[in-house]
Amino acid sequence: MTNGMANDRARGMGAYVVALQAITTREALKFLNQRSRFLAALVRPLVWLVVFAAGFRAALGLSIIPPYQTYITYEVYIVPGLCGMIQLFNGMQSSLSLVYDREMGSMRLLLTSPLPRWWLLFSKLLASTLVSILQVAVFLVVAFLFGIKMPPLGYGLVLPALVLSGLMLGALGLLISSTISQLENFAGVMNFVIFPMFFLSSALYPLWKMAESSSLLRDICALNPFTHAVELIRFSLYGQFNGMALVWVCGAFAVFFAGALIGYDPARGMIRGKG
Amino acid sequence: MSVFSVEDVSYSYGSRKALDHVSIELGAGRFCALLGPNGAGKSTLFNLLTRLFVTSEGRIRIAGHDIAREPRQALARLGVVFQQPTLDLDMSVERNLAYFAGLQGLSGKQARMRSAAALERLGMAERAREKVRALNGGHRRRMEIARALIHEPAVLLLDEPTVGLDAPSRAAITDHVHDLADSGLLVFWATHLVDEIREEDEVVVLNKGRVLAQETAGQLAGSGSLTEAFVRLTASGEAPPPSVLTGAEAGR
Numbered sequence: 001m002t003n004g005m006a007n008d009r010a011r012g013m014g015a016y017v018v019a020l021q022a023i024t025t026r027e028a029l030k031f032l033n034q035r036s037r038f039l040a041a042l043v044r045p046l047v048w049l050v051v052f053a054a055g056f057r058a059a060l061g062l063s064i065i066p067p068y069q070t071y072i073t074y075e076v077y078i079v080p081g082l083c084g085m086i087q088l089f090n091g092m093q094s095s096l097s098l099v100y101d102r103e104m105g106s107m108r109l110l111l112t113s114p115l116p117r118w119w120l121l122f123s124k125l126l127a128s129t130l131v132s133i134l135q136v137a138v139f140l141v142v143a144f145l146f147g148i149k150m151p152p153l154g155y156g157l158v159l160p161a162l163v164l165s166g167l168m169l170g171a172l173g174l175l176i177s178s179t180i181s182q183l184e185n186f187a188g189v190m191n192f193v194i195f196p197m198f199f200l201s202s203a204l205y206p207l208w209k210m211a212e213s214s215s216l217l218r219d220i221c222a223l224n225p226f227t228h229a230v231e232l233i234r235f236s237l238y239g240q241f242n243g244m245a246l247v248w249v250c251g252a253f254a255v256f257f258a259g260a261l262i263g264y265d266p267a268r269g270m271i272r273g274k275g
Numbered sequence: 276m277s278v279f280s281v282e283d284v285s286y287s288y289g290s291r292k293a294l295d296h297v298s299i300e301l302g303a304g305r306f307c308a309l310l311g312p313n314g315a316g317k318s319t320l321f322n323l324l325t326r327l328f329v330t331s332e333g334r335i336r337i338a339g340h341d342i343a344r345e346p347r348q349a350l351a352r353l354g355v356v357f358q359q360p361t362l363d364l365d366m367s368v369e370r371n372l373a374y375f376a377g378l379q380g381l382s383g384k385q386a387r388m389r390s391a392a393a394l395e396r397l398g399m400a401e402r403a404r405e406k407v408r409a410l411n412g413g414h415r416r417r418m419e420i421a422r423a424l425i426h427e428p429a430v431l432l433l434d435e436p437t438v439g440l441d442a443p444s445r446a447a448i449t450d451h452v453h454d455l456a457d458s459g460l461l462v463f464w465a466t467h468l469v470d471e472i473r474e475e476d477e478v479v480v481l482n483k484g485r486v487l488a489q490e491t492a493g494q495l496a497g498s499g500s501l502t503e504a505f506v507r508l509t510a511s512g513e514a515p516p517p518s519v520l521t522g523a524e525a526g527r
Contacts, residue, residue, distance in 0.1 A: 015380025022377020105359035113378040114351035
């Protein structure tokens with residue numbers, strides 16, 4: 001191959017798409033090969049939906065709040081939060097696999113590709129997001145079979161919201177993975193990220209309900225990007241637009257992804273020296 | 276003409292200097308062994324050559340491209356086999372190759388043809404559909420070499436590729452990579468095993484981050500053995516005067 005051809009290959013836009021396809025295919029195959037991961041991803045929200053929500057239905061009274069136009073049951077309320085939970089777990093699982101890839105050496109293969117590092121990492125995020133959307137889709141089908149139905153249009157409109165929330169949560173995982181040097185350290189970080197993000201959000205309780213017990217907790221929830229991801233999903237499922245949630249999710253994605261790029265920059269990042 | 280040059284490169288981990296003004300220049304069609312004991316700085320140099328690390332001290336050129344200024348063009352001309360295996364064990368051989376081809380921007384028919392040709396060259400064509408987990412260590416290494424050649428690089432870097440392999444597998448891989456060099460590829464092979472090096476091969480001796488010698492194995496060994504020359508050079512730890520580094524003087 002001539003030098004010029006190599007340059008063309010490195011620069012050509014087609015190469016970007018090809019690399020994205022390759023990374024997405026690998027992530028999808030890895031996910032489908034790991035049946036236990038698929039099962040866990042499905043069972044976890046279903047347990048919350050069937051067991052937790054059934055128990056809380058009587059205890060929690062919900063007033064009519066946007067985007068709902070009528071009284072709803074608790075099961076209906078937590079479905080968007082559980083969609084977010086699937087994406088949150090998936091984002092962290094992907095970052096765990098990034099740490100594993102780095103320890104096992106596969107990450108080197110990715111990072112020595114001639115394509116720009118930002119694109120390779122973004123492709124990773126997009127692939128992980130698509131895997132999470134697959135899980136959410138299966139969950140929504142099962143929820144439908146349980147009688148928890150959304151407006152038909154909502155199933156389509158929620159797609160862009162899921163892409164954005166998946167990218168944001170994946171970028172957070174990527175940022176975390178750039179700061180972790182060993183696989184063993186990751187479990188602790190998962191506990192300090194997943195549980196606070198999930199419980200200090202509007203996934204399980206509306207913010208006004210949280211304010212009844214503590215205004216400080218409510219304020220913390222309002223500052224949690226996961227809250228806004230859940231609200232973006234919730235409003236989209238009901239065919240409504242939530243501008244504030246969109247700005248929060250996009251802003252958080254930009255911050256997390258920029259941090260991750262610094263973390264994976266060989267000149268500046270924390271990855272330097274970890275190989 | 277030089278297809279690979281390292282000019283006055285230094286790198287430090289905090290206050291510890293891992294590479295100290297390293298300079299190496301190599302042309303096409305050569306097999307060059309980077310010989311050094313553990314901790315000599317070989318892996319650090321490989322990380323810089325593959326841009327996993329960057330340094331502001333010195334310059335690295337691959338096929339005429341400065342890796343700091345034109346990283347994508349330089350990486351496009353580089354094939355790498357890392358010391359640590361970088362394969363997806365639960366995917367088939369061809370899936371692993373397709374993934375790598377994708378990362379290089381090769382798709383569809385072109386990727387399939389290149390993968391098939393690379394496997395054929397390594398005598399692995401019949402294993403294409405097997406899962407990597409089913410392959411032995413030698414075959415996994417062969418596959419990684421085949422993978423590193425898919426995008427037809429000008430320079431092939433191998434970081435201690437025979438570690439953990441039995442003697443026949445080591446010999447087969449060493450022979451094959453020498454054949455690649457004979458066909459015009461520049462092979463840069465990091466090792467601390469002198470029996471992988473042939474008399475006509477170029478040798479760069481690296482110790483404590485410094486290049487102690489660069490010449491053919493025959494010249495370095497002189498009338499003695501390469502092992503003796505290597506041990507004597509690295510035991511002193513200091514760069515000997517130029518007269519010591521040439522020909523018979525170095526081998527005594």
